[in-house]
Amino acid sequence: MSQDGAIEIKAVTEETLSAWCHAVNVGFLRAGAPLAEEVRRQRLFPGRTLGAFEGERVVATLRSFPLQLTLPGGASLAASAVTAVTTTQTHRRRGLLTRMMRQDLAAAKDRGEAVAILIAAEYGIYGRFGFGPATRMVGRKIDLKRAGGIRAELAGAVGGRLDLVSMAELGKLGPELHERWRRQQPGAINRDEQHWKTVTGELVLPVSDGWKEPFAVAHRDAAGQVTGLAVYQVKSDWDGVVPDGTVQVKDFLALDLPTAVSLWRYLTEVDWTTKVVVENLGPDDPLPLLLTDPRAATITETADFTWLRVLDVPTAFAARRYAAAGRVVLEVTDPDGFAAGRWALEADQEGAGRAVRTEDEPDLALSASALGSLYLGAESASRLAAAGLVEECRPGAAFAADQLLTTPLKAWNPDSF
Numbered sequence: 001m002s003q004d005g006a007i008e009i010k011a012v013t014e015e016t017l018s019a020w021c022h023a024v025n026v027g028f029l030r031a032g033a034p035l036a037e038e039v040r041r042q043r044l045f046p047g048r049t050l051g052a053f054e055g056e057r058v059v060a061t062l063r064s065f066p067l068q069l070t071l072p073g074g075a076s077l078a079a080s081a082v083t084a085v086t087t088t089q090t091h092r093r094r095g096l097l098t099r100m101m102r103q104d105l106a107a108a109k110d111r112g113e114a115v116a117i118l119i120a121a122e123y124g125i126y127g128r129f130g131f132g133p134a135t136r137m138v139g140r141k142i143d144l145k146r147a148g149g150i151r152a153e154l155a156g157a158v159g160g161r162l163d164l165v166s167m168a169e170l171g172k173l174g175p176e177l178h179e180r181w182r183r184q185q186p187g188a189i190n191r192d193e194q195h196w197k198t199v200t201g202e203l204v205l206p207v208s209d210g211w212k213e214p215f216a217v218a219h220r221d222a223a224g225q226v227t228g229l230a231v232y233q234v235k236s237d238w239d240g241v242v243p244d245g246t247v248q249v250k251d252f253l254a255l256d257l258p259t260a261v262s263l264w265r266y267l268t269e270v271d272w273t274t275k276v277v278v279e280n281l282g283p284d285d286p287l288p289l290l291l292t293d294p295r296a297a298t299i300t301e302t303a304d305f306t307w308l309r310v311l312d313v314p315t316a317f318a319a320r321r322y323a324a325a326g327r328v329v330l331e332v333t334d335p336d337g338f339a340a341g342r343w344a345l346e347a348d349q350e351g352a353g354r355a356v357r358t359e360d361e362p363d364l365a366l367s368a369s370a371l372g373s374l375y376l377g378a379e380s381a382s383r384l385a386a387a388g389l390v391e392e393c394r395p396g397a398a399f400a401a402d403q404l405l406t407t408p409l410k411a412w413n414p415d416s417f
Helices: 017-027 037-041 096-111 167-182 193-199 257-267 313-319 368-375 381-386 397-405
Strands: 002-004 007-011 049-054 057-070 076-087 115-119 136-143 161-164 215-220 226-235 245-254 273-281 297-304 306-310 326-333 341-347 353-357 364-367 390-392
Touching: 007 096, 017 037, 017 049, 017 057, 017 076, 049 096, 057 096, 057 115, 076 096, 076 313, 096 115, 161 257, 167 193, 167 215, 167 226, 167 245, 215 257, 226 257, 245 257, 306 368, 313 341, 313 353, 313 368, 326 368, 326 397, 341 397, 364 368, 364 381, 364 397, 368 381, 368 397, 381 390, 381 397, 390 397
Parallel strands: 076 115, 245 273, 326 364
Antiparallel strands: 002 007, 007 049, 049 057, 057 076, 115 306, 136 273, 136 297, 161 215, 215 226, 226 245, 326 341, 341 353, 364 390
């Protein structure tokens, strides 16, 4: 517990959860919304839900919980997921967020969580805490009249089949499939029981606009094993007597190309629809190239999504794999000390690597925020150097770092938290 005047930073307990939930609603401008104590209680990990207490009133909030983050190469890394960050407007600019964040990040490192991640509602807040944008998302809309369908020469899985499944079946099939899928997608995070309860309507979050049952279609291979899943809703619109509906894809998981082809072909052939909308795809997802006319899949939005902060440099960089052999010396500036210092990032021909302290002259100078952006390989050192966010101490060092850190497909996370 820390104290500054009359405001204390304390861990939330069962007795103070109601006041904390109220503060979250106030901070997110949801006056009068349900407190959702039972929902919050399910993720009330001891010591990880913090409040800034002014007497009995909570005026700032922060919560973290454990997640597994998939790295380049397929390994999982223990991560601290930071969320529910608010400060009541009357108590801003008093350093409350700084105190809570530093306390939570220090505790995360002590627990052995080598990185922290979050989804930033506003771009300008989290860089000062060492977080950097580490994955991107792309929203797309397919004009089905123009697309010409999925390319005719693309075949689905031999002996595969599609089945509509109930919400109860989705709750059983989804977790195992997603765990297999996320192991092959750098940047993805695991989904807990609460996630699937929310998707299937067993649990309705009070911050949502209610729950409308979606459709769910599962793909099984010739052996009967589930290899893909699409969850979608249909928005019915009409242009006079002509149908003009929209397929809104909420979740899409495919373990291989034939499964993806079968699922996308299904989604682009739903009756009474002229558009398919996907809010969050990976930045280099091949969906447009599956269409007869890729130009029909226009971008509706592109933005940073997951932000990442490295807390334990040796553990984090030893856990992922590398694209090539090489060595780059990084001079990292980190006012909070977690990643500060001079590090030799080294990788061998087999893709194994490490980061060790060194006294060698630096090749690149960068902030902890830039290090977070580079870690999953979705951002490049060359691009950051061009923007003045990374300094080349040796000509060509940014490109050398990119050769180590690049990935075949960009890191991507489809899930908010």
